Amino acid sequence: MPKKETFYLTTAIPYANASPHIGHALEALYTDVMARYQRMLGKDVYFLTGTDVHGQKMFKTAKESNIPVEELAAKNSAEFENLDDRWNITNNDFIRTSEKRHEDRAQEFWKAAEKSGDIYKKKYSGLYCVGCEAFKTEKDLVDGKCPDHHKEPELLEEENYFFKLSKYQEPLEFLFEKNKDFVYPESRYNEMYNVLKSGLDDVSISRSKDKLPWGIPVPGDKTQVMYVWFDALTNYVTALGYGEDEKLLKKYWPADAHVIGKEINRFHSLLWPAMLMSAGLELPKTIAVHGWMTVDGQKMSKTIGNVIDPMEIVTKYSLEPVRYFLMREIPFDNDGDYSDAKFKERFNADLANGLGNLTNRVLSMVVKYCDGKVPQVQEKNDELIKYLSDEIWPAYRKFMDAWRFDRALETVSKFITHCDQMISDKKPWTLAKEGKMSEVSDLLYHLCESLRHIAIMIYPVMPETSEKILIQLGLDPAKENAKSLDKLQTWVELTVGNKIGELQPLFPRLEK
């Protein structure tokens, strides 16, 4: 038996400075949908997520709330883990950067880069704002003062370690020229390629420990800790055992996709590959950059007070419709908007009137006209089969492969409409009155089989709804899920005579 193809994908590790908001859930969700889809394709998927807990802001927040920073890190990370559970995210591992396994291995990574001659010490002088506890550039200042603290920063000199990013200018250019898919979508690729072409400077990758005691110690230098990005990025390999027990690393690395938000594209598309080259590791295949969510057309912010709590929203509307809405409405390669009105509109149109109603409509007729059993088929409807196999499935898979889950779901809606049209067209209730029962059976068989296809297609986004539909069709979801997509998408998989499960509306309409 050939070895299963692997697929390793990650989310960014969110900075656990505060509670998760819906943006974090969105990223986990995009990644989860891809993970589930890849599993359906029969691949051996490994899905990593976690939290980034080091750095100035965490340290400051802990100090302000008067709790040990380790405790804050653990507490906030637990919230992110709860979020993943609640949202039915199928990650295989959850890494926190303050775990020993990560700290040890991140230090190994540092040593590897050092061994390549890419780390050197340099005096750095800059304008330091005591209020921010950070260096500022001239551009950050307003009238020579820090805009947040209205104080003039002081000129401070500090000796830090630097990473020779500039050394990788050419290899990175080569990478971008050779691999146009390295950053997806294209607009983000172009953005980064332009930054790259304008020339890369070496970057500071450590901070003095006096200023920041909360971080991973630089190997061999007790006075310095690693800069958060150098620390955080390595999580993608430390979680696989880099530098210690590399069984998973050998199996799954390089990553097939790092799923990230647009704001951290530079780190992933430029710094990270350079770091990997330095450490002698292979490069990830794709950096998949998603957009942001706005709420009622506005950027989410605490000041405006429109931040959506991902735990609250799934309590209010239940999980699967929320997963559906986000995947249908927020295109991966762009920003998308959330509003209660839009949610209800989508819910009623696509889920209640579309999917839910069709399921109920078909199965009620099976109960009414066919004794509640999947009927015998006399004559196959080649037109429908052709439509499904030549148009719907190829479109669906093309969109899923390209992270365009919105378009994939649109394709499903199109097929649902097609089924509704078929019912209106053939009028099974009239056929039944005329006693043409074999025609009724043929039609209902095809509709049941169509429902099965729909259930398969929605699985990555709405796994529980998918199972409910399969159960109502009298199928065993566990058995179905064990099959590969190539098998599942072929026609005529239903067992004739299968007793259909108990009918229950999937998505009762929402009021206004």
Added chain:
RNA sequence: CGCGGGAUAGAGCAAUUGGCAGCUCGCCAGGCCCAUAACCUGGAGGUUCUCGGUUCAAGUCCGAGUCCCGCAACCA
């Protein structure tokens, strides 16, 4: 003149190499009675941001301008 994306029906989006401007929601009118007042059919609604150019033909190509937005080392 830092780099890049965009402006299309009330809203959100589509339009392979230029070739009758489409889809979803909403709205209006019919139909149907299997279904969750659901579903199906038809209709109204557009100076495709502005001005100029190329062409038999421009949403699409070229030039100028207006307005939004993204990126520019730590907001998913």
